[in-house]
């Protein structure tokens with residue numbers, strides 16, 4: 356069962372067992388994490404589920420698709436290295452140990 360760690364804006368690190376969560380966003384919602392409202396529920400329509408993938412994980416997480424990339428750019432004006440919409444990151448066994456940082460603001 357993959358474990359994914361969320362680094363929160365207040366400095367806390369929260370390791371979460373993914374269980375059967377289909378995406379990183381679903382896992383965050385299940386743990387009621389602050390700063391990650393995911394308002395559209397994973398429909399790629401809100402950009403309120405942004406995270407920054409830890410540098411050491413950027414080559415191992417499947418890349419963002421063009422719609423995800425455009426939504427981030429439209430929301431914050433650029434796409435910082437590692438920035439993702441976590442509703443678009445499927446939880447797989449290969450992501451065991453993944454670390455993502457929740458940004459200070461979602462837009």
Ligand code: FES
Pocket residue numbers: 380393394395396397398399400401402403404440441442443
């Ligand atoms: S939850 Fe809305 S875009 Fe990810």
